[in-house]
Amino acid sequence: MTDTPARYGGDTVRTEMLGYGGQSITEQDKEAVAEALDGDYITRGPTVEAFEERVADVVGVEHAIATTSGTTALHLAGRAAGFGEGDEVITTPLTFASTAHAATYAGAKPVFADIERERRTLDPEAVQEQITENTAGLIPMHYGGHPADIEGLLDVADDHDLTVIWDACHGFGGTWNGEGLGAQRDMAIFSFHPVKNITTGEGGMVITDDDYLAKRLRRLRSFDMDYDPVGHADEPWYQVVEGEGYNYNVTDMQAALGLAQLDRLEDFKARRDEIIDRYDDAFAGISGLRTPPIAEDADPFYHLYAVEIREEFGCDRSEFVKAMHDENIGVQVHYVPLHYHPFFQDEYGYEKGDFAVAEEVYDGLVSLPLFPEMTTSDVEDVVAAVRRLHVYHTK
Ligand SMILES: Cc1ncc(COP(=O)(O)O)c(C=O)c1O
Structure with a gap:
């Protein structure tokens, strides 16, 4: 040369x-997907549940809700947070567009605050300067997998009663202060796109310790529909749509790939x-x-x-x-x-x-x-x- x-x-x-x-796919990955195809469910079934439990376990949180991408995970999280018209949600300009869409999809305004020079993540001081009476939340992003200033950002959130959604798309599997990255309140989201730390083809996850948020996220993922409403015991077919939900259900094949990837x-x-x-x-x-x-x-x-x-x-x-x-x-x-x-x-x-x-x-x-x-x-x-x-x- x-x-x-x-x-x-x-x-x-x-x-x-x-x-x-790029992804790393082995024979075990392929076998896992083929096995899932032979199962009773090829939409969201028991393998998705098993995948959610394993992810919750890896990160160390109570709940993990699988969804079709990091983008839809952000959408669900923004809706579950209750962001809406008139709200401002502060995030970093140095990120992928989907991070800010957690605000825009819900009708809220994304407000950018500058980043820290060293970490390249949302700067708590810059966030502080952008706070108004309309600020409803923060969406920091762990750039490249490097943790943002978690303590500094949580302090600002505490002072102003803000909901925090950590965009942890880059950092699945990492730890901070001995805790799983993403285990910090209120919610965090991951992407399982082929270039990410593990893949399910397309795929994402929202994680939280909060029971109420977990229930909201599950409902929103699946049409915001309740299949077992109180008071309708005699109508087993009864369904109730309580809001505008989505179909962000993932398949057992994707979850099978996710489980096999987690083994590695x-x-x-x-x-x-x-x-x-x-x-x-x-x-x-x-x-x-x-x-x-x-x-x-x-x-x-x-x-x-x-x-x-x-x-x-x-x-x-x-x-x-x-x-x-x-x-x-x-x-x-x-x-x-x-x-x-x-x-x-x-x-x-x-x-x-x-x-x-x-x-x-x-x-x-x-x-x-x-x-x-x-x-x-x-x-x-x-x-x-x-x-x-x-x-x-x-x-
Ligand atoms: C920081 C960040 N947020 C969100 C997303 C969206 O994830 P997905 O491609 O799974 O929708 C990505 C993916 O590129 C990302 O890097």
Whole structure:
């Protein structure tokens, strides 16, 4: 391999495209799904219940309610929280759109507050500044799997009696202060999309310790229908629709895959940690490449390895991404801040320039490939591509 990056005329580091994330599916996973297909239920049946119980157990909460995606989990959580017209719900601009939709789907206004420079998560002080008499809730997001300032955010929530929904899509399986990430009040949600820490194809989960919220979430997931209303013992067919619910039921096949994936949770984490250690080590001496923050009092299950490309690296983020793509390395950017998107600008009046820290972070952000199926050689390809790009631009 020459020293010249492919973008400037050298050979590519690798011939096959490497994605930034992806699932790991074994024969056991396939057998579990096939077995579920032979069961009596191929919609939401006993396997979904078993999956919910295992997830609740892993995180250490009373209730887990499976749903069709992280997005629908957020929808259910926003509705169960009781957000509605006239309410304001504070969240981070550095997230995926679905986080804010937990507010918008319920008719509430998403209010962005800036992030902390180091953690890249919702800043409790910035949240405090956005509180009004209409503030009803908070939706922090554990960026990349790194815990947000949980204590600081819960303090603000306590002071103002706010409902908190933790978007823990990136962090399933991690712990904070010895507790499962997501076990903190009031609700947390996960995504089981193929790039996430475990997968069910599409899928999500809302977890909570609160019995009332759990009941609301289950009802909303399934048409907001009561099949056994009090006072109708003589009408076993009786159903009551008490509100506008949804069909966000997941299938036993998906749950079977989820259960099989949970059997490998520790292996998935160990492999991701190994790759992260190698990256941290390889990039420690590269000027202008800021590696992800290291969590204190936590053992996160990292979903992303998001670095920041700064001036001293020698090229900007755009050139970095193009050069890595030219090497057949599929880096990604998580995320274009929400206040840059036409929807949040047109509907809520946000504009570029509103959140200085999120914007500064975003300008350098790039997620390098991180998933358990990466081979040692895949990891070394990423390291080699980054190193020679830096050398090329700084020689
Ligand atoms: C932070 C965050 N929230 C919500 C979602 C939505 O999850 P899903 O794709 O399962 O709907 C995602 C997925 O990309 C995410 O990364």
